[in-house]
Amino acid sequence: MDEKNELSLESLPMVSVRDLRVSYGAVEILHGINFEVNHGETLVILGGSGSGKSTLLRTLVGLERPSSGEIWIKGKNIAAISQTELDEIRKKIGMSFQGGALFGSMTVGDNVALPLREHTKLEESTIDIILRLKLEQVGLAGFEYYMPSQLSGGMKKRAAVARALAMDPEVLFFDEPSAGLDPIIAAGIDQLILELKSAFRMTIVVVTHELASAYLIADRMVLIDKGNVVAIGTKEEMRSSSQPRVRQFLDRVAEPEVSRESDYLTMLTEHRRRSG
Amino acid sequence: MAQYMVTESVTEFFSQTGQSVTNTFAYIGALASLAGRAAYYGFVGPMQGKPLRLQRAVSQAMEVGVRALPILSLITFFIGLILALQSAYELSKLGAMNIVPRAVALSMSRELGPLITAIVVIGRSGSAFAAEIGTMKVTEEIDALETMAISPIHFLVTPKFLAMIIMLPCLTIWANFMGILGGALFGVAQAGFTWMGYIQASIDSLFLRDITTGLIKSIMFGITITTVGCLEGLSTGAGAEEVGRSTTRAVVMSIFLVVIVDLVFTGLFYFVGGR
Numbered sequence: 001m002d003e004k005n006e007l008s009l010e011s012l013p014m015v016s017v018r019d020l021r022v023s024y025g026a027v028e029i030l031h032g033i034n035f036e037v038n039h040g041e042t043l044v045i046l047g048g049s050g051s052g053k054s055t056l057l058r059t060l061v062g063l064e065r066p067s068s069g070e071i072w073i074k075g076k077n078i079a080a081i082s083q084t085e086l087d088e089i090r091k092k093i094g095m096s097f098q099g100g101a102l103f104g105s106m107t108v109g110d111n112v113a114l115p116l117r118e119h120t121k122l123e124e125s126t127i128d129i130i131l132r133l134k135l136e137q138v139g140l141a142g143f144e145y146y147m148p149s150q151l152s153g154g155m156k157k158r159a160a161v162a163r164a165l166a167m168d169p170e171v172l173f174f175d176e177p178s179a180g181l182d183p184i185i186a187a188g189i190d191q192l193i194l195e196l197k198s199a200f201r202m203t204i205v206v207v208t209h210e211l212a213s214a215y216l217i218a219d220r221m222v223l224i225d226k227g228n229v230v231a232i233g234t235k236e237e238m239r240s241s242s243q244p245r246v247r248q249f250l251d252r253v254a255e256p257e258v259s260r261e262s263d264y265l266t267m268l269t270e271h272r273r274r275s276g
Numbered sequence: 277m278a279q280y281m282v283t284e285s286v287t288e289f290f291s292q293t294g295q296s297v298t299n300t301f302a303y304i305g306a307l308a309s310l311a312g313r314a315a316y317y318g319f320v321g322p323m324q325g326k327p328l329r330l331q332r333a334v335s336q337a338m339e340v341g342v343r344a345l346p347i348l349s350l351i352t353f354f355i356g357l358i359l360a361l362q363s364a365y366e367l368s369k370l371g372a373m374n375i376v377p378r379a380v381a382l383s384m385s386r387e388l389g390p391l392i393t394a395i396v397v398i399g400r401s402g403s404a405f406a407a408e409i410g411t412m413k414v415t416e417e418i419d420a421l422e423t424m425a426i427s428p429i430h431f432l433v434t435p436k437f438l439a440m441i442i443m444l445p446c447l448t449i450w451a452n453f454m455g456i457l458g459g460a461l462f463g464v465a466q467a468g469f470t471w472m473g474y475i476q477a478s479i480d481s482l483f484l485r486d487i488t489t490g491l492i493k494s495i496m497f498g499i500t501i502t503t504v505g506c507l508e509g510l511s512t513g514a515g516a517e518e519v520g521r522s523t524t525r526a527v528v529m530s531i532f533l534v535v536i537v538d539l540v541f542t543g544l545f546y547f548v549g550g551r
Contacts, residue, residue: 061423087425101420103412115424163424 094164109144341443356458380459409509
């Protein structure tokens with residue numbers, strides 16, 4: 001019976017988003033998003049600043065509650081489950097935040113060990129082995145006794161990935177993996193994502209606005225603009241797309257800047273309302 | 277036209293009053309909910325197999341309690357001395373210098389001991405709670421805890437909560453003692469008491485109730501300070517300047533609410549306990 005269930009889960013997409021709407025107060029940020037993430041694929045969510053892509057990611061991991069719609073992860077609709085059930089799902093997903101979000105008062109090793117100490121009854125010696133393994137996977141072997149403040153930007157992100165990997169997640173979410181890094185370090189993080197994909201056949205969802213990085217790591221891409229999905233497809237499909245909005249983003253055509261003072265003020269108040 | 281403007285401003289007055297009453301209740305509700313959840317993880321959770329983070333609570337207790345001792349001792353010693361000077365000013369006219377110990381001991385243990393302790397702790401720890409949690413909010417560490425299925429309240433607030441409700445009464449007892457000692461300095465230097473004589477006179481003038489009411493208040497202060505500090509931290513917006521704002525709000529709000537709680541409990545003890 002259980003085996004049958006497992007099989008049917010396998011055939012389903014890993015993550016499935018249906019008509020997802022998210023609002024902050026009266027302002028709707030996402031207007032009915034639909035897409036799926038298949039097992040073992042890397043999906044890149046592309047979009048400009050203010051497109052709603054970060055909100056989308058936060059909603060996918062349960063940090064924001066959608067106003068309507070469904071998010072199916074591992075056969076559960078996380079938009080409509082209790083906190084306890086959500087926490088069970090969260091133990092099977094990993095999230096790497098933009099700035100790393102490592103706990104500043106703990107060593108790198110303790111950061112990686114935290115989910116293991118919280119959610120498993122493993123011996124301290126076993127946890128020690130696991131955390132060394134995870135750090136080695138991300139190229140930070142031997143850094144377990146460093147404090148996060150002693151690491152560079154790229155190393156912090158790697159450490160955050162190690163922490164996200166600690167519970168052997170089935171889906172890994174990345175928020176802007178290359179933000180704030182120089183091109184060489186950013187390429188290193190892209191390489192790390194590719195390694196995770198090939199070595200562990202992990203399902204990966206990346207939110208970014210970096211085109212080069214997206215083309216390198218993506219199996220499929222979703223382009224988001226003003227809270228709507230503009231296009232979904234493989235790299236090739238995106239490259240050959242003739243949709244004006246896709247072309248504009250991929251060819252980096254500048255948006256006509258606001259020139260009148262009143263327009264600028266409207267834009268600012270609009271932005272403040274959204275971020276506030 | 278004039279009448280229209282009057283109606284308008286009256287409407288405005290009522291809508292603003294209504295708004296601030298609603299906001300006040302919402303704030304109190306948020307405080308109560310946070311305190312309730314922190315207490316749940318502190319007292320009920322351990323029985324349901326959600327282990328308590330004793331190590332974190334102990335290190336918080338060290339920070340909140342033990343490290344506050346030097347400054348608290350100094351302040352309450354001086355407060356005791358000031359109280360003795362002030363009461364002696366009036367009592368010397370009546371030739372009743374022998375009730376100075378009684379005046380100091382009563383006002384310290386019933387009121388100033390708990391209150392001064394609370395204010396020192398607000399300055400040292402209430403602000404630190406808001407800044408620590410606020411910074412974690414800004415750097416997405418709180419979000420990270422949640423995505424790892426770790427409750428930020430269980431992980432961050434409960435240890436602080438436990439540390440405060442244990443350490444604040446302890447600090448208060450110490451503050452009472454240091455205040456009496458400060459009074460004794462005046463008593464010995466100016467009023468012809470011996471050290472032992474002064475201390476004995478202080479002890480004789482205190483009933484157990486005088487100390488316990490102060491301690492009950494100090495526990496309530498501890499709950500108030502932790503909850504306000506943590507709530508302000510958790511509701512920090514985006515950006516570093518927001519952390520500063522939360523910290524300021526935490527201090528101002530804590531002082532205000534501590535005084536309110538003080539008033540409520542002092543009133544309660546007065547009417548229920550027969551002074």
